[in-house]
Amino acid sequence: MANHNIEEQVGIPWGIAFTVSWSGLKRRFMRSLITMAGVILAIAFLAYMLISDKIVVALVAAKDDELNDLLQKSNVDIFASSGTDSMMLLLIGLSLLTCLVGIINSMLMAVTERVKEIGTLKCLGALDSFIVKTYFIESSLQGVIGTITGIILGLAVAVGIALINYGTYTFSYLPLNGIVISMLIALVIGSGISVFAAIGPAYLAARKQPVEAMRVEE
Amino acid sequence: MSDFIITAKDVTKVYVMGEEEVHALRGISMNVKRGEYVSIMGPSGSGKSTFFNMIGGLDTPTAGEVTMEGYKLSELNNRQLAWVRCHKIGFIFQGFNLIPAMTALENVAISRIFAGVAPDQARRDAAAVLEKVGLGHRLDHLPSEVSGGQQQRIAIARALVNRPAIILADEPTGNLDLKTGQEIINLLNEMKRELDITIISATHDMKMLSASDTVAWIKDGAIERLASKGEFEIEVGSIDGQTVV
Numbered sequence: 295m296a297n298h299n300i301e302e303q304v305g306i307p308w309g310i311a312f313t314v315s316w317s318g319l320k321r322r323f324m325r326s327l328i329t330m331a332g333v334i335l336a337i338a339f340l341a342y343m344l345i346s347d348k349i350v351v352a353l354v355a356a357k358d359d360e361l362n363d364l365l366q367k368s369n370v371d372i373f374a375s376s377g378t379d380s381m382m383l384l385l386i387g388l389s390l391l392t393c394l395v396g397i398i399n400s401m402l403m404a405v406t407e408r409v410k411e412i413g414t415l416k417c418l419g420a421l422d423s424f425i426v427k428t429y430f431i432e433s434s435l436q437g438v439i440g441t442i443t444g445i446i447l448g449l450a451v452a453v454g455i456a457l458i459n460y461g462t463y464t465f466s467y468l469p470l471n472g473i474v475i476s477m478l479i480a481l482v483i484g485s486g487i488s489v490f491a492a493i494g495p496a497y498l499a500a501r502k503q504p505v506e507a508m509r510v511e512e
Numbered sequence: 513m514s515d516f517i518i519t520a521k522d523v524t525k526v527y528v529m530g531e532e533e534v535h536a537l538r539g540i541s542m543n544v545k546r547g548e549y550v551s552i553m554g555p556s557g558s559g560k561s562t563f564f565n566m567i568g569g570l571d572t573p574t575a576g577e578v579t580m581e582g583y584k585l586s587e588l589n590n591r592q593l594a595w596v597r598c599h600k601i602g603f604i605f606q607g608f609n610l611i612p613a614m615t616a617l618e619n620v621a622i623s624r625i626f627a628g629v630a631p632d633q634a635r636r637d638a639a640a641v642l643e644k645v646g647l648g649h650r651l652d653h654l655p656s657e658v659s660g661g662q663q664q665r666i667a668i669a670r671a672l673v674n675r676p677a678i679i680l681a682d683e684p685t686g687n688l689d690l691k692t693g694q695e696i697i698n699l700l701n702e703m704k705r706e707l708d709i710t711i712i713s714a715t716h717d718m719k720m721l722s723a724s725d726t727v728a729w730i731k732d733g734a735i736e737r738l739a740s741k742g743e744f745e746i747e748v749g750s751i752d753g754q755t756v757v
Contacts, residue, residue, distance in 0.1 A: 300583055303594035304628050313631070314622070321613040321654070414609040417570070418670070419598020419626035421591065504597065505570040507609055508561065508682055 311427035329400040333440030336393035341448025341480040348472035401495035413506030422500040429496035437488015518544040523576035536562045538733040549711045554730035564714040602671025606683035608663040610655040617651040641669040661692035681713040
């Protein structure tokens with residue numbers, strides 16, 4: 295009867311999905327910025343705590359009398375091995391948790407807002423996998439960009455405060471290795487949280503049906 | 513049999529809402545010939561939209577069968593249905609449904625990309641179709657930067673870019689003024705003749721009647737009246753006199 299067969303739709307490669315997500319992200323820049331703000335603040339806090347701890351430890355290790363005076367003036371216990379106590383760890387943990395919930399929340403909102411868009415894409419032939427990819431990339435990108443910005447901000451604040459408290463000693467004993475390691479830790483934690491937060495909303499988005507495209511907003 | 517691109521046989525849809533059964537469709541049978549322009553008319557709540565969605569494979573009947581080019585839609589898996597939507601059907605919506613974050617060109621090209629075409633070629637194809645619907649000068653505009661009529665033209669270009677056999681248009685003139693609506697109907701008709709496509713349109717726009725080969729009136733989930741050109745033309749004349757200036 296029919297002179298051709300119905301085929302199975304082929305998936306879209308990650309590279310193309312990335313291009314689609316990236317250009318969408320740029321055009322919704324203000325919206326993305328709000329999502330990113332949460333990540334930036336949480337990661338800046340984490341990076342600040344890690345880096346300033348490294349700086350203080352390096353300054354204490356210098357065993358300079360004049361510097362020890364300055365350290366004690368800023369309430370540093372020069373006999374302790376590290377300034378980070380369990381209270382600080384708790385605070386960092388809480389801020390990261392808030393960041394995780396924030397990303398999930400804003401991505402869920404993005405899915406709800408764009409239900410019709412998802413339905414339309416499916417009417418055009420998009421497979422679930424394409425929807426998963428684009429939402430996953432969008433959320434992860436926001437998280438990773440936010441993380442990098444947060445790390446730079448945290449570094450700037452940590453060095454800035456050290457400069458105020460300890461003046462040029464900061465640069466004399468700047469623990470470059472420790473700072474780089476701290477930044478990498480923050481990068482791994484921030485990106486990890488963002489990517490993890492992206493999974494749920496992406497799958498939720500893919501479950502939306504093509505018939506949603508027909509919805510008329512009253 | 514092979515003359516018909518779409519056949520609907522005893523299509524029934526029952527929604528169960530709590531204890532109550534709602535009969536949205538009560539056994540609709542209808543055949544659509546290749547190259548035909550069919551309008552489905554009916555008030556909201558008539559089952560018109562439900563039937564329309566079944567033809568596009570967006571909804572499945574409780575009983576009965578819809579076939580497209582001889583294939584039963586209910587027997588297709590999700591990937592095959594996506595392939596049908598991509599290659600066989602071009603959707604046009606009342607609210608245009610363009611992706612707000614994509615330019616006119618990207619909105620059309622994405623449809624081509626879903627068909628497996630490389631991005632560069634997709635953009636060239638998209639530009640060619642946009643040119644054809646008269647929007648060659650609006651390629652890089654976002655939907656929010658063009659008028660409603662132009663948005664619907666972008667949507668038509670998007671629906672046509674994969675050379676579908678069928679255009680499914682859901683109230684395509686519903687959000688447009690009389691003149692722009694008429695222009696959209698003319699464009700659809702022009703494309704239908706040029707590309708030999710079948711158009712099925714859900715509408716309550718009387719202007720669309722004069723363009724149609726067949727009109728099906730749906731009421732309470734059943735076809736109340738089925739008329740082909742000639743049978744309803746006189747009627748249209750009188751309606752035209754009242755509504756169209």
